[in-house]
Amino acid sequence: MSSFPADGAELERLRSLTGIKWSRDGGEYLAAWVADMDLAPAPVAVAAVQALVDRRDFGYNRHAAQQLPAAFSDWQARHHGWAPPVDELTLFSDVLHAIDMALWLHTQPGDGIVLLTPIYPPFIRAVEHGGRRLIDCPLDPDGWQLDRATLESVVDERTRVILTCNPHNPTGRAFRHDELLAIADVAEAHDLLIISDEIWGDLTHPGSPHIPMPTVSPQAAARTLTISAASKSFNLAGLRTAVAHMGHGGLAEKFAALPSHALGGLSTPGAEATLACWTDGDEWLDEVRRHLTAQRDHLAGRLADELPSVGFQIPEATYLNWLDLRPLGMIEDPTDRLRRHGLVVSPGDDFGPTGNGWIRLNVATSRPILDAIIDRLVQAAAAG
Numbered sequence: 077m078s079s080f081p082a083d084g085a086e087l088e089r090l091r092s093l094t095g096i097k098w099s100r101d102g103g104e105y106l107a108a109w110v111a112d113m114d115l116a117p118a119p120v121a122v123a124a125v126q127a128l129v130d131r132r133d134f135g136y137n138r139h140a141a142q143q144l145p146a147a148f149s150d151w152q153a154r155h156h157g158w159a160p161p162v163d164e165l166t167l168f169s170d171v172l173h174a175i176d177m178a179l180w181l182h183t184q185p186g187d188g189i190v191l192l193t194p195i196y197p198p199f200i201r202a203v204e205h206g207g208r209r210l211i212d213c214p215l216d217p218d219g220w221q222l223d224r225a226t227l228e229s230v231v232d233e234r235t236r237v238i239l240t241c242n243p244h245n246p247t248g249r250a251f252r253h254d255e256l257l258a259i260a261d262v263a264e265a266h267d268l269l270i271i272s273d274e275i276w277g278d279l280t281h282p283g284s285p286h287i288p289m290p291t292v293s294p295q296a297a298a299r300t301l302t303i304s305a306a307s308k309s310f311n312l313a314g315l316r317t318a319v320a321h322m323g324h325g326g327l328a329e330k331f332a333a334l335p336s337h338a339l340g341g342l343s344t345p346g347a348e349a350t351l352a353c354w355t356d357g358d359e360w361l362d363e364v365r366r367h368l369t370a371q372r373d374h375l376a377g378r379l380a381d382e383l384p385s386v387g388f389q390i391p392e393a394t395y396l397n398w399l400d401l402r403p404l405g406m407i408e409d410p411t412d413r414l415r416r417h418g419l420v421v422s423p424g425d426d427f428g429p430t431g432n433g434w435i436r437l438n439v440a441t442s443r444p445i446l447d448a449i450i451d452r453l454v455q456a457a458a459a460g
């Protein structure tokens with residue numbers, strides 16, 4: 077596709093960007109770590125920001141802020157069969173802000189928050205920084221399924237929240253209906269808040285639909301804070317715009333009682349770009365999803381041929397791949413070893429203690445760059 081030119085000019089372009097993915101390490105490294113895509117953002121988003129620039133239109137935003145809740149609801153209905161009521165939606169600058177605030181408002185130090193591990197590292201920090209208690213609910217490593225009995229067994233009387241991302245980062249699982257129902261049932265039985273971070277919801281692979289948590293049951297809808305953004309799907313992470321559905325009435329009241337600027341203001345470029353994506357971004361997203369599935373399959377094929385001992389379950393969603401490098405003898409710190417071969421990945425132990433010897437690899441790039449990334453992985457493995 078045109079967004080992924082297949083020559084070395086692409087690497088030069090990436091290395092000229094100011095975003096953290098390519099600029100942090102610089103030099104000759106290949107960046108396959110943080111969850112940004114290498115393709116240029118969706119043209120509709122670029123056009124929306126360009127229109128602001130052309131009009132010198134950097135004032136406090138009104139237009140997009142007014143329209144975003146309805147656009148989000150329509151987008152969810154079109155893509156995921158969920159039409160959240162517009163008056164239950166709140167705009168945030170980013171997903172993690174909404175999560176931090178929800179934990180802060182809904183829990184006290186010492187309260188338990190269940191995480192489905194391995195898990196996106198900022199969730200661990202969000203729990204631990206506030207003095208809350210991390211309750212570990214490990215996913216079954218044989219397929220990364222959520223086991224209802226495990227979830228039931230970890231909840232204690234001071235548990236207040238189940239915090240998850242659906243689809244799941246780093247395993248790439250798109251949770252099935254029965255798994256989400258298990259979360260809803262356990263939450264109902266213990267009167268827990270569910271926080272469902274659905275930022276990856278649009279980026280599923282064929283055969284693995286995204287199921288929004290509030291669609292699982294009316295009870296689930298009434299105890300879930302669901303948060304989403306266009307930032308992963310359309311590659312807008314720096315523009316800072318997110319939307320939350322306040323299904324949980326008690327939490328909604330606590331948010332509504334906050335001082336008027338506690339949630340910060342909206343970014344005009346972020347809001348306009350997000351609105352453009354949720355209004356007109358469908359076709360572009362289809363093309364990107366096809367590319368990401370092809371990248372996933374290419375990685376899987378080369379691993380099977382060249383590094384068959386690496387532990388790898390084909391992801392159902394995201395462009396992230398969770399790889400067990402322990403069979404290659406990379407037990408202590410695979411990340412350092414890969415870095416010596418010019419490859420930067422996300423270290424598995426950031427995702428919880430069971431991540432030791434694992435890495436998270438981002439394949440949202442061009443095919444030639446993905447091949448170069450895999451070549452470096454193979455070289456590092458051969459070097460022993």
Ligand SMILES: Cc1ncc(COP(=O)(O)O)c(C=O)c1O
Nearest residue numbers: 111170171172196241245273275
């Ligand atoms: C599960 C998950 N939630 C949230 C974020 C970040 O969202 P934001 O930048 O809106 O805080 C990411 C980024 O990779 C993510 O993977």
